[in-house]
Amino acid sequence: MTEELLLTGNLQEASKKAIQWLINRKPIKSLIDWGISFSLWPPHLTTSCCGTEFGAFAAARFDSERFGVLPFSSARQTNLLVIEGTLTRKMARAAKIVYDQMPEPKWVIAMGACSLEGGIFWNSYNTVLPSEIGIPVDIYAPGCPTRPEALARAIITLQKRIRGSQTVKAKSA
Numbered sequence: 001m002t003e004e005l006l007l008t009g010n011l012q013e014a015s016k017k018a019i020q021w022l023i024n025r026k027p028i029k030s031l032i033d034w035g036i037s038f039s040l041w042p043p044h045l046t047t048s049c050c051g052t053e054f055g056a057f058a059a060a061r062f063d064s065e066r067f068g069v070l071p072f073s074s075a076r077q078t079n080l081l082v083i084e085g086t087l088t089r090k091m092a093r094a095a096k097i098v099y100d101q102m103p104e105p106k107w108v109i110a111m112g113a114c115s116l117e118g119g120i121f122w123n124s125y126n127t128v129l130p131s132e133i134g135i136p137v138d139i140y141a142p143g144c145p146t147r148p149e150a151l152a153r154a155i156i157t158l159q160k161r162i163r164g165s166q167t168v169k170a171k172s173a
Contacts, residue, residue, distance in 0.1 A: 030163070036105070037159040038068030040080040043098055048085030050112040050145045057148035067155045075101040080158075083135070085112035085145070086119065088126050092133045099135050107162075109154050111141040119144055 023029060046054070058064040058071055072078045075098040087095060099108070110130055113119035115137075121127045130137050138161070141154040 033163045036079075037162040040067075040069045040107070040155065040158070041072040041078045042069065042080040042082045043075045043078045043102075044071055044073055045081065045095060045098055046084055047087055047091050047095070048112070048114060050085035050114070053145045053148055054082060054084050054111070054151065057151045062148045062152060064152075064155075067152060068159070069155055076103065078102055079106050081106065081108045081135070082151075083108065083110045083115045083130050083137070086114040086121055087128050087130060087133075089128055090126075092128045095130070096133050096135060105162075107138045107158055108135055109139045109141060109151075109158065110137045111143070111146040111151055111154065113142065113144040116140055116142060 023032065056062060058069075064070070069080070079102060081095070081099055081102065083095060099106070108130065110116060114121060114127070115130060118124070118127055118129065139154045139158050141150045143150050
């Protein structure tokens, strides 16, 4: 039995249904998911010492562009937030603003022991976890500091998740 699409009534509703139906077909959807998974753009948001490891990941030896990751300067054109280590209360407000400004679909990678459970600053009054401020984390990359290889592994895992999930939604006019 084949699934049929009935387009009747309002022209705008019918065109939205037709676009959604076309996008969710297997060849087009897998091509879109592939394109999204290899165009991950994190904003420059260095919060602590793990930022040097992220810098090493973006440098020539590891070459983040080879993985489809291109650090970007504006939050409104990015889709990946990498929380790099300790998140203080002051920086947490900035991270939340950046996360809220990012367009959908968006993902978060938390790297370093400090962003996972507090690390060496676990008993400090001034550090928070991403989950405490409302930033849902998709991938955790452990380590203190997290090596560039671990960040590359986290990127590859995220790309596999993106290619295997529903990421495309019809845009409303």
